[in-house]
Amino acid sequence: MEQCESGLLRYPLLENYNDELEVIKDYGTPTQGKTSFTKTVFNGLNALSGVGILSVPYALASGGWLSLILIFIVAIAAFYTGLLIKRCMEDDPRIKSYPDIGERAFGKIGRTIISTFMCTELYLVVTGFLIMEGDNLHNLFPELSLEASGIKIGGRESFVLIVALIMLPTVYLDDLRSLSYISATGVIASFIIIASVVRVATFDGIGFHYKGELVVWSGIPTAVSLYGFCYCAHPVFPTLYHSMEKKHHFSKVLLLCFLYSTIGYAFMAIIGYLMFGPNINPQITLNLPAGKLWSKIAIYTTLVNPLSKYALMLQPVVNATESWFPKFRKNIYFKIIIRTLLVISQVLIALIVPFFGYLMTLIGAFLSLSASITIPCLCYLKISGFSFKGEKLLVIGTILLSIIIAIFGTYTSLVQIINETLVITK
Template identity: 45%
Template structure:
């Protein structure tokens, strides 16, 4: 997802569900200045795509072939909850982002709650980025290590600290506009990784001969958590829709983006499962034979992209803290704050260096909340008392219950697995 979209402005509230003359004028001005349909589709793809393409094969291996059904179901549900968010946005053309919807539904408290979940998700994503970089580089250089005082660090942990030292100067920058181009690299990186996997399967001596398992009931919670994360672009998608010239084209742009991402995810997970079966690791790049050039390219891409995205993901979190505490805007305090944030991500990454389990935790606890629970709650609140289809209300309630189940069960299993590995 596009992390910079979480920085937002305070919306104007409306006293009625019907837009007034001022709102219509606002919409006309917006049409003249908003983004085109094609650019919106590209931005949505960037919001949805990311490191999910690296971990989604692991999700399928955890649940077995039956996991494809859950993958398709979560894609449809996630698309539908995005539509719910857009319907909420249509009630007030001043709404620009997800937290603004919370403000419309529940006032300032709603905005704070949604913002908290989004910023926590971004913070945990930075932790997963460091783990991904550490594991990827350790795959290429397994003998790498160095001493810090009397203690020697080897493998992924050594690369985690080294990666943090690389991104720290970038994280100090208050303006990250020059780095904004990396969001466009996300879609290209996904294509590179998928292409590398196909190449290894066809020409790397691996083949597509593994049958895998039909279903693994014990792994379904882990699988659904990872799938939920892969389609969790809800934090940024309302901002992308809000920037459109014509918001009425939002559903079409969402459909194109979700179909494209679903196809890519399904292709990646199916081919990987046919190649490596139940032996798939938490990052598919860990299964690729490093003797192949295509494998090395995929591993380097999987390592470099998170480093480029780290500072962009961190920026909205720091900006929110600066907005809440004016002292943090002073240069020295600001540098200390940013350094502390990077240090915290390093400490947690070293304590829980389990990429798959971390991604599952983000997907279940935060993804289930941001993508399923909160859109349904906001929709039911904003449209309370209006005439709507009872079947649709029942469907929204069903998604709400599913979100609660995923958030509780998935979080329990992902935390349990992390604690068992410590």
């Protein structure tokens, strides 16, 4: 442990995480402050665009039409906490990263908690990539299966193993900067997926025939948790802020990013629910007719992004795990063993818990809502004062609401995962 010029304590494990997070999002060096307003908006949209676009129709189907209001509530809350992060950084110019905010507010414990949440979220999101790849590839090639030593492996499980083997060599790389350029395609990919789904509905005979339910109370926790998963980009906001040439425009950047992404999510949720109604899968691509050209475009677009981002997003977890064994960190064989075991652990989770929607619900409820709404509010309460008394009540109310949602969403997702796992094992 050492102290830097800014006065903030630095821990090697967590400092590596911050460095790699910048590589993951490809936002450049945050201290340079040379990024234009337009590029920052694009980078912000890229951060907010992800696999959540596949699950929002399922979220809407889970909660009914009235649950669509919740995506706007979550978006507004997440936008507001983004502004709180900006205020924290303005209050103390030494803050350069999200863990720095936790350290500024609550010391070493705050930094450790925030970094733990971020690494856990990344680990589970990357595990979700394996599940998603297995599901979609099995949808394209349903007849494929593997057999080894007399043991037959099912199609979906076979694809999870194949994808893991393909991506494993990239995990051995230490310099991932070249891959980060490939991964910065979230905005374009989301647009292609939405356009492809609309094209399939309009011209391939599916149409928009389902009226749907007004509200499904039992599905509200699932819906709001999945909506929360869509807005989990807060850990990169400090990087975006410091990369800007004109930092006083950051509030406008946040407004545009949340506005455009929310419109995209809401539009995708509506058209998906109208197309498939209560029969929608946790990934809308699994509902698309696999033989149609535009369905294949949507599915292949869905498959490309995780393949390019897997190693990049797993790297902070790799750094954190290797830091537990400082004496062996430079040993190449040790690195190979640790990284292989990490991938194996994710494969096992993907095989044991093959429920993409439920896993995303768990991540959204327990991790995304905490990291994007609860933690920024708590840190802001500790770091800064308030411009008016009513704001303190607003922040406290936001904290309480996010905690309630997290509790019910986490409970619901765990129950669903356990029940489905028991059904499969029987």
